[in-house]
Each structure stands twice: as C-alpha cells, then as structure tokens.
Amino acid sequence: MKLEATGKSGIWQKFGPLLALVLLFIVITVLNPSFMEPNNILNLLRQTSINALIAFGMTFIILTGGIDLSVGSILALSSALMAGMMVSGLDPILAILVGILLGAIMGVINGILVSKGKMAPFIVTLATMTIFRGLTLVYTDGKPITGIGDSVMFQMLGRGYFLGVPVPAVVMIIAFMILWFLLHKTSFGRKTYAIGGNERASRISGIKVDRVKVAIYGLAGTMAAIAGAILTSRLNSAQPTAGQSYEMDAIAAVVLGGTSLSGGKGRLFGTLVGVLIIGTLNNGMNLLGVSSFYQQVVKGAVILIAVLLDRKKS
Amino acid sequence: MQIKMHNIYKAFGQNKVLEGVHFSLEAGEVHALMGENGAGKSTLMNILTGLHKQDQGTIEINGKETSFRDSKEAEEAGMAFIRQELNIWPEMTVLENLFIGREMVNAFGVLKTKQMKARAKEIFKTLNISLPFDKEAEFCSVGEQQMIEIAKALMTDAEVIIMDEPTAALTDREIEKLFEVMKGLTKKGVSLVYISHRMEEIFAICDRITVMRDGKTVDTKRIAETNFDEVVQKMVGRELEDRFPSRESNAGDIVLDVKGLTRKGLFEDIHLAVRQGEIVGVAGLMGAGRTEIMRALFGVDQIDSGEITIEGKKVSIRKPTDAVRHGLAFITENRKEEGLILDFSVRENIGLPNLKSFAPSGIVKTEDEMNFAEMMIKRLHVKTSSAETVIGNLSGGNQQKVVIAKWIGTSPKVLIMDEPTRGIDVGAKREIYELMNELTERGIAIIMVSSELPEIIGMSDRILVVHEGEIAGELLKQEATQEKIMALATGGN
Numbered sequence: 001m002k003l004e005a006t007g008k009s010g011i012w013q014k015f016g017p018l019l020a021l022v023l024l025f026i027v028i029t030v031l032n033p034s035f036m037e038p039n040n041i042l043n044l045l046r047q048t049s050i051n052a053l054i055a056f057g058m059t060f061i062i063l064t065g066g067i068d069l070s071v072g073s074i075l076a077l078s079s080a081l082m083a084g085m086m087v088s089g090l091d092p093i094l095a096i097l098v099g100i101l102l103g104a105i106m107g108v109i110n111g112i113l114v115s116k117g118k119m120a121p122f123i124v125t126l127a128t129m130t131i132f133r134g135l136t137l138v139y140t141d142g143k144p145i146t147g148i149g150d151s152v153m154f155q156m157l158g159r160g161y162f163l164g165v166p167v168p169a170v171v172m173i174i175a176f177m178i179l180w181f182l183l184h185k186t187s188f189g190r191k192t193y194a195i196g197g198n199e200r201a202s203r204i205s206g207i208k209v210d211r212v213k214v215a216i217y218g219l220a221g222t223m224a225a226i227a228g229a230i231l232t233s234r235l236n237s238a239q240p241t242a243g244q245s246y247e248m249d250a251i252a253a254v255v256l257g258g259t260s261l262s263g264g265k266g267r268l269f270g271t272l273v274g275v276l277i278i279g280t281l282n283n284g285m286n287l288l289g290v291s292s293f294y295q296q297v298v299k300g301a302v303i304l305i306a307v308l309l310d311r312k313k314s
Numbered sequence: 315m316q317i318k319m320h321n322i323y324k325a326f327g328q329n330k331v332l333e334g335v336h337f338s339l340e341a342g343e344v345h346a347l348m349g350e351n352g353a354g355k356s357t358l359m360n361i362l363t364g365l366h367k368q369d370q371g372t373i374e375i376n377g378k379e380t381s382f383r384d385s386k387e388a389e390e391a392g393m394a395f396i397r398q399e400l401n402i403w404p405e406m407t408v409l410e411n412l413f414i415g416r417e418m419v420n421a422f423g424v425l426k427t428k429q430m431k432a433r434a435k436e437i438f439k440t441l442n443i444s445l446p447f448d449k450e451a452e453f454c455s456v457g458e459q460q461m462i463e464i465a466k467a468l469m470t471d472a473e474v475i476i477m478d479e480p481t482a483a484l485t486d487r488e489i490e491k492l493f494e495v496m497k498g499l500t501k502k503g504v505s506l507v508y509i510s511h512r513m514e515e516i517f518a519i520c521d522r523i524t525v526m527r528d529g530k531t532v533d534t535k536r537i538a539e540t541n542f543d544e545v546v547q548k549m550v551g552r553e554l555e556d557r558f559p560s561r562e563s564n565a566g567d568i569v570l571d572v573k574g575l576t577r578k579g580l581f582e583d584i585h586l587a588v589r590q591g592e593i594v595g596v597a598g599l600m601g602a603g604r605t606e607i608m609r610a611l612f613g614v615d616q617i618d619s620g621e622i623t624i625e626g627k628k629v630s631i632r633k634p635t636d637a638v639r640h641g642l643a644f645i646t647e648n649r650k651e652e653g654l655i656l657d658f659s660v661r662e663n664i665g666l667p668n669l670k671s672f673a674p675s676g677i678v679k680t681e682d683e684m685n686f687a688e689m690m691i692k693r694l695h696v697k698t699s700s701a702e703t704v705i706g707n708l709s710g711g712n713q714q715k716v717v718i719a720k721w722i723g724t725s726p727k728v729l730i731m732d733e734p735t736r737g738i739d740v741g742a743k744r745e746i747y748e749l750m751n752e753l754t755e756r757g758i759a760i761i762m763v764s765s766e767l768p769e770i771i772g773m774s775d776r777i778l779v780v781h782e783g784e785i786a787g788e789l790l791k792q793e794a795t796q797e798k799i800m801a802l803a804t805g806g807n
Contacts, residue, residue: 187673194666197655204614204652205667205720206638264657 016309017257017273024277028284035287042166048279049168052272053227055250056179057107057220059271062254063183064196064216065263066121070110071224071250073132075243078103079228080136083145083238092154100225106132107221111214129247137240145238158233168230175223180268192216196263252299253278256306277302315341315376315392315473315505317362322371324357331357332368333529339474344496344506346516346537349526350549350739355509358526359476363395364388394467395476398737402459404452409434411451411462412469437465440502441495455601457488464495475499476507481515482737485600486800493519511739512766513542527551550741557744558772561751563791565775566590567625569759570642570728572611575620580606581783584620588728588759593750595774596763598803603783604763605647608730612637612644624727638667641727645717645734647763649710653717656706660698661687663705663716668723690719695745711742718749729753732763747773767796779803 028035054071061068082099086092106128113124148154160167183189191212194202203209224243232238257274259266281302285295317339324332332354339345347355360366362373364382372379375391382388403411409427412434418426431447438444443461451459460480467475481489496506496519508520516523517537524534525548532548546557568587575584581603588594598604609615611622613631622629624640631637637644646652654663665672665683672683687701694715698708705713714734721729734750735743750760750773764770770777777789779802787802 185678186676187669187678188676190662190665190669190673190678194655194658194662197657198651200652201655202666204612204634204644204646206635206724207666207669208633208635264655 017270017277017306020306021273021277021280024280024284028280028288032284032287035284040283040287042164042169044276044279044283045169045172046166047283048275049166049172050227050231051246051249051253051278052172052275053175053223053230054220054246055253055271055275056175056268057223058247058250059254059257059259059266059268060179060183060192060216061121061220062251062259062261063192063263063266064213065199065261066114066213066217067125067251067261068107068110068121068217068220069125069247070106070129070132071220072243072246073129073136074103074106074221074224075228075231075246076136076238076240077106077132077139078225079232079242080140080145080238080240082229082232083148084139086148086151086154087145092149092151096154096157096229099229100222103225103228104218104222107224108214108218110221111217114217115210115213133244140238140240142240144240146236148232148236148238154233155236156233158230158235168234171226171230175226176268176272183268188212188215193264196265198264249278252303256303315339315503317474317505318372318374319358319362320372320374322358322361322373323369324354324361324366325369331529332361334531335371335526335529336531336534337362337524338534339505339507340522341473341505342500342503343521344500344508344519346520346523347507347509347526348511348516348523348545348549350741353526353549354529355526356478359395359478359507359509362388362474363393363476389470389472392471392473393476394470394472394474396460396463396467396478396480398478398482400456400459400463402451402462405450407448407450408445408454408462409447412437412466414466416469433469434465437468440468440498441465442498443491443495455485455488456483457485457491460484460488460492461495464499468499472504474505474507476509478509479511479737480508481510481512483600487599489515511737513545514768516545517542525549546740549739557740557768559744559748559751561593561754561773561775563592563775564755565592566757569625570761571623573621573623575607575610575622576618577606577610577615578618579783581610581780584785586761586778586785588761590727590757590759591754592775593754593760593762593773595770595777596761596780597765597767597770597777597799598780598786600765602780602803604780605732606783607780608644608732608761608763612642612730614644638724641725643667643721643724643726643729645714645721645729645731647732647736649713649717654705654713656704658705659702660691660696660705660708660716661701664690664701664720664723667720671723686723687719690716690722694719694749711738711746714738714742714746715749718746722753726758728759728761730761730763733765734762735764735766735769743769767799770794770799771796781805 034040058068058071078099081102082095085095085098110125110128113119114121156167158168162170183192191207194207195209195212199209231242253274254271255261256277257270259270278299281299282295285298319335319337322332322335335354335358337358349355357366361368364385364387373381382391403414409430413430418429420426434447441461441464445458480492484492499506510516520537522534522536523540523545525532525545527549566589568589570588572584572586576582584607596604610617613633613636622631629640631640650656661684664687672679684701691698691701696712696715698712705716735746754760762773771794775791777794777799779786779799781803789798
C-alpha cells in the first residue's frame with residue numbers, strides 16, 4: 001500500500017508541474033496565438049533567466065530544509081559593487097568576476113551564521129537581507145550608478161544574442177546543466193539531500209554538515225550575483241532597489257516545482273519548470289492585457305493551487 | 315468486557331495482511347500478542363480499535379456482534395490503544411496532556427482547571443502514581459509519559475487497553491511500576507493486550523498468549539501451559555537453534571583504549587578497552603550514561619576530558635567525521651532518527667558513509683554503489699524488492715540490517731552498537747548476532763550497549779556495567795549472570 005502511494009506521488013512530482021506548464025502554454029496560445037511566436041518565446045526565456053538563476057541556488061538551500069531571504073539584496077549589493085568598480089575604470093570582465101566572488105562571500109557569511117552560529121536560516125537571512133540592502137543604499141547613496149562604459153562584452157551579457165538565443169537564456173541553460181549535474185550526480189548533491197532528509201543521521205554518517213551548508217549558501221550567493229551581473233548589463237546601470245522581493249519569486253518557483261519546504265525532496269528540473277510557469281504567467285498575462293494588479297492576484301492563486309495539489313496526493 | 319474476533323481477513327491492495335485470525339479477550343486478563351514483525355499484530359489491533367475495517371470476519375463484544383465505524387466509536391465503546399510512539403505533546407504540561415482534545419470547559423469555553431485537576435488526581439490515585447500537574451511533558455521520563463497515556467485511557471473509561479511494546483524505552487524500575495499498575499487495572503476488570511518481543515516480561519505478567527504468524531493465528535495458550543521455546547518455535551514456524559549462536563572468543567591486540575573519559579554531569583572517568591575480534595557488552599540501567607559515553611566517544615557530544623587511543627596512536631575525536639576517519643562506526647539506538655535517511659533508497663543509505671570510495675572525484679559512481687549495495691543485501695539477507703526501494707518501506711529488522719550494512723562498507727576497526735536488536739523480531743535478531751560473530755572473526759572489535767541482559771550475556775566476551783555515569787564493574791562471560799549484572803547496575807555489589 002505504501003509503495004503504491006509513493007509511486008503515485010513520484011509521478012506527480014515529476015510530471016505534475018510540467019503538465020501545468022503545458023496546459024498554461026495551450027490556454028494562452030488559444031487566447032492569443034502570438035504567444036507562441038519564436039520571438040516571444042525567446043523573450044520569455046530572457047525574462048525568466050534572472051529568476052531562474054536565483055531559484056536554482058535557492059533549490060539547494062530549500063533541499064537542506066533552509067531558506068534564503070537575502071538573495072535579492074545580494075543581487076543588489078553585488079550589482080552596485082560591479083558597477084562601482086567599472087565606473088572607477090576596472091576591466092568589466094574582472095569587475096564582474098570580483099562582483100560574483102563578493103556575492104559568494106555574502107552567501108558564505110549566511111552559511112556560517114546558519115551552521116556555526118546555529119541560528120534559523122529564516123532569521124539569519126532576514127537580518128542579512130536588511131544589512132546587505134542597507135549597505136547597497138550606503139554604497140550607492142540611494143542613487144543609481146550609471147555611466148559604466150560601453151564594453152561590448154559587458155553589454156552582451158544582458159542584451160546580446162548567441163546563435164539567435166538571448167545570452168541570459170544561454171547562461172540560464174548552462175547554469176542549469178552544471179547545477180543539475182552537481183545535484184544529481186555528485187557526492188555534494190547526495191549530501192545536500194541527506195542533510196535535508198535527516199541532518200542528525202547525516203552528521204553521524206560522517207558528513208561534514210556545516211561545511212556542506214556553507215558551500216550551499218555560498219552557491220546561492222554566487223547565483224544571485226550572476227543574476228545581478230545580467231541585470232546590471234540589461235539596465236546598463238546598478239539600481240539601489242534592484243532585486244527587491246526577488247527571493248519571493250524564487251521561493252515560489254522552487255515550491256511550484258514540487259520541492260518540499262521541509263527539505264530532502266525535490267528536483268532541479270522541477271525548479272526550472274516552476275520558473276517557466278511564473279515567467280509564462282507574467283508574459284502571457286501581459287500579452288492578454290491583464291492589469292499588473294490582477295497579475296499578482298493570479299500568481300498568488302497559482303501558487304496556492306499548486307501547493308494544494310501537492311498536499312492532496314499525500 | 316469480553317471480546318471475540320472471529321476469522322478476520324484484511325488486505326491492503328494486493329497485500330494480504332490477515333488471513334483468518336481468531337483472537338479472544340477475557341475481562342481482567344493480560345493477553346500477550348506475539349509474532350514476528352509483519353505477522354499482522356498491529357493490523358489486528360487497528361481493526362479492534364476501529365482504525366481499519368476488516369474485509370471478512372466478525373467482532374463480538376460481550377456476545378453481541380459489533381462493528382466500529384471509526385476509532386472515535388471504538389473509544390466510546392471502551393477501547394484504548396497506547397502505541398509505541400507515545401501521543402504526547404512535549405511542550406504541554408501533564409494536565410494539558412491528560413485532557414487534550416477533551417478539556418472541561420464552562421459555557422463560555424473557559425477551561426475549568428479546578429475540576430480537571432480533581433479528576434486527574436482521582437485517576438492518579440487509582441493508578442497509585444504521583445506526577446506534578448504543571449510539569450511539562452518533555453521533562454517527564456518515558457515511563458512517566460507512558461503513565462500519562464494510561465491515565466488518559468482510563469479517563470475515557472477504557473475497558474480494554476492495548477499496549478504496543480510499552481517497555482521498549484523503560485528502565486527496570488519503571489517496568490516494575492508499569493507491571494504494578496497493570497495488575498491494579500486487571501483487578502478492576504480492565505483487559506490488557508500486551509504486544510512485546512520481550513519473552514521474560516510476557517512470562518512474568520501475562521495470563522494467556524496468542525502467537526501470530528504470516529497473518530494467521532498459530533495458537534492461543536495459557537501462559538502456565540507453555541514455555542519459552544515453544545512460543546519462539548511457533549513464532550518463527552521452525553525449530554530455532556539457540557537464541558544466540560555460539561561464539562568463540564579469539565581476542566587479539568587492543569584496538570581502542572579509552573582512558574578517563576569524562577563529560578561532567580553525565581559520566582566520569584570511564585576506562586574502556588576493546589581488542590580485535592572481541593565483543594564488549596555494556597550493561598546498565600536506562601539513564602546510567604551508557605549511550606552518552608558512546609555518543610561522546612564518537613564525537614557526537616563533546617567531552618570535558620579523557621584520552622582515546624586507537625591502535626596505539628592517540629587521537630582526537632571532536633566530531634563524527636573524526637571518528638569515521640579513525641575507523642569507528644556507530645549504530646545508534648534510534649535508527650529512524652539517527653541511523654537512516656528514510657526518504658533515501660537502500661542503496662543511497664548504504665552509500666552515505668562510503669561516498670569517499672564511491673565518489674573519489676566527487677562524481678558518484680552509481681554502478682559501483684549499486685553493486686556494493688546488492689552485495690550487502692545478499693550477505694545480510696535484507697528482505698527488499700530491490701536496492702532502489704525507499705528504506706522507509708522496509709520492516710524494522712531489515713532497516714537495522716541496512717544500518718549495519720552502511721557501516722560495514724567503511725571497514726571499521728571498532729563497531730559501536732547501541733541497542734542493536736531493539737524492536738526486532740526473534741529471527742532477525744539471531745541473524746544480527748550471527749553477523750556480529752562474522753565481523754569479529756574478521757578482526758573487527760564490537761562494543762555493544764544493550765538493555766536486554768540475555769543478549770548481553772549471550773553475545774559478550776566481556777561485560778562492563780555502568781552505574782550512574784561510572785563503570786561499576788567488569789564481568790567475564792563465564793562468571794556473568796543476570797543477578798550479578800543487576801546488582802552492579804543498581805549500585806549493589
């Protein structure tokens with residue numbers, strides 16, 4: 001009896017979100033056929049890339065049973081630092097790499113506070129969210145940083161195309177492939193699931209739980225900073241309020257993708273689907289001329305329905 | 315109350331769990347229900363208490379055919395089921411726990427604390443127990459929590475109380491207390507169904523015994539008319555060799571030498587040495603500090619002072635990772651909380667402490683892991699449909715074998731086993747004992763903590779007895795008796 005139940009939920013977990021995405025595609029296309037035009041699909045992919053990068057990192061954290069509210073602020077702070085470095089004449093590529101490294105360090109700080117400090121991830125990242133945002137405002141003096149030069153390489157990152165595909169979408173796909181491999185094929189990924197499934201048993205099995213957690217929060221910081229680099233390039237500036245409430249979209253995508261907030265269960269592919277569902281909702285409703293106020297209502301309702309379906313099966 | 319369950323059948327999907335079970339219960343008797351894991355005991359009791367409905371068969375209560383629609387109805391009819399996992403709200407007080415879900419309130423919904431206290435006092439008096447009402451349940455011992463459950467059952471005027479492995483986590487003193495309470499209850503006409511794997515207890519307290527095997531009743535007998543061997547034989551359905559396989563001690567050099575291990579308030583100045591191929595049993599009452607010593611030795615908890623030497627080299631163990639690196643392995647007393655990742659497959663669980671060898675470059679070689687898991691499954695006779703089965707779906711005995719399998723893979727020098735056969739049926743126990751012999755033959759040293767004295771005496775080459783955080787004495791296999799161990803464990807000589 002038990003076996004049957006897990007089998008069923010496995011199928012839902014794997015294909016439920018995907019089915020929802022396909023349905024969404026069909027409905028929107030029927031209502032407005034221009035949705036399916038190649039240009040719009042590419043546009044959709046570009047729009048989702050930033051949320052996707054953040055949500056990929058968030059997936060690892062949520063799999064351990066944690067949460068990261070600070071990713072939006074990490075995005076903003078690393079974006080501001082990158083822009084600042086470029087304005088002061090640093091090579092754009094170097095500025096981006098240093099910015100990403102700083103984002104990783106911010107994540108590592110989260111990880112150390114969570115694991116060594118033994119504090120709840122929600123509280124830790126709520127605090128660092130405020131701190132990193134505050135630092136962004138201090139650094140930018142509350143004003144956008146502009147005039148970051150005209151390096152083609154840098155502009156490509158947010159606005160360019162590679163073989164006809166927007167570069168942000170390419171970055172998203174590459175990141176997905178690397179992180180999918182990391183999560184599902186390496187011992188690091190196995191440890192991520194183990195910690196979320198049973199932290200005490202993992203510790204006693206000799207897993208360096210603290211170290212893995214620090215690495216995972218560092219990874220989430222890195223992903224947020226990469227998203228920050230893309231956003232900076234697209235806007236050709238760093239905004240002090242960039243990335244606000246991005247953590248919520250990322251968490252929503254992870255949950256939509258079937259990952260359990262209590263950890264241990266979920267897949268990266270699900271998150272990709274979750275990101276695409278949110279992106280498709282945004283894009284589709286814009287095409288259909290739904291007011292942005294109503295869009296929020298719909299998005300919230302979709303999350304509720306998804307979680308409800310997820311509960312029903314168990 | 316008199317109950318007759320007649321020819322009960324029950325299947326879950328394809329899985330036939332009960333196939334013609336007969337069970338009867340007289341007023342005021344203690345009736346033992348025995349059988350290996352998966353024999354159908356729990357399902358039968360779940361049917362009696364209204365959680366499941368039988369597919370076929372009848373239940374008669376006081377001669378009248380009855381069926382319960384749900385557990386609420388069964389409760390109203392006087393049935394209570396005290397499960398192994400106690401139904402206790404740890405943050406709530408004793409009083410709040412007693413009245414949970416059936417608080418006494420006035421017309422405005424305000425709690426009538428005074429009346430509840432009076433009622434609770436009454437019940438405690440009949441049970442002859444005393445517990446402060448405002449104590450939070452998490453600070454009560456397991457024995458006390460069990461008393462809360464019994465009191466709760468009595469408050470619903472239960473006439474039948476079913477207890478599933480009630481003594482699994484109790485100290486000997488608490489067991490005595492429980493038995494006293496049970497005797498008191500039967501005098502009042504309450505019937506008790508007692509599910510346990512512990513033979514000694516069953517013969518001490520029960521009036522009749524029903525043995526189940528593979529979903530059928532094998533036999534019901536008065537306890538005076540049967541004996542230990544007969545019961546075991548009926549449970550496993552074959553002549554069982556002795557409960558413990560014979561073992562020859564061929565201890566080699568000292569592998570692990572612990573000196574002066576101290577964690578203030580829990581244990582002090584522990585000296586302990588194990589030789590290659592030796593089994594050292596660690597006995598003592600629950601709460602004496604046995605488990606705490608093992609946890610500290612493995613780096614789960616910190617020590618205040620002490621020295622650990624492995625194969626002549628002084629080592630520092632601050633966390634489990636260190637212990638694993640130095641060749642220790644730890645099978646904890648609670649496999650679900652600390653031994654296994656329940657959502658993982660058998661393969662993934664076995665692989666967990668061995669990731670270094672299966673993923674030297676960081677990429678898991680699933681095929682190697684799979685081969686190893688399959689080999690272990692075969693060698694340890696784990697009953698599972700495949701290595702990919704989620705471990706949570708296996709029975710307790712098979713889960714325990716997987717815990718052992720995962721540590722064997724690390725080729726440990728010293729294997730620490732805390733209550734290695736708790737909650738496991740007789741057949742699986744024997745297999746685990748045989749496995750221990752096999753491991754010691756290969757030179758692995760084993761430290762076995764156990765609350766079951768026959769197991770300690772049957773399997774250990776040497777026995778250490780812990781009393782209130784200190785080692786009270788050491789006994790050799792030849793001189794050990796249950797009486798001598800108990801005397802040391804309780805602080806006598």
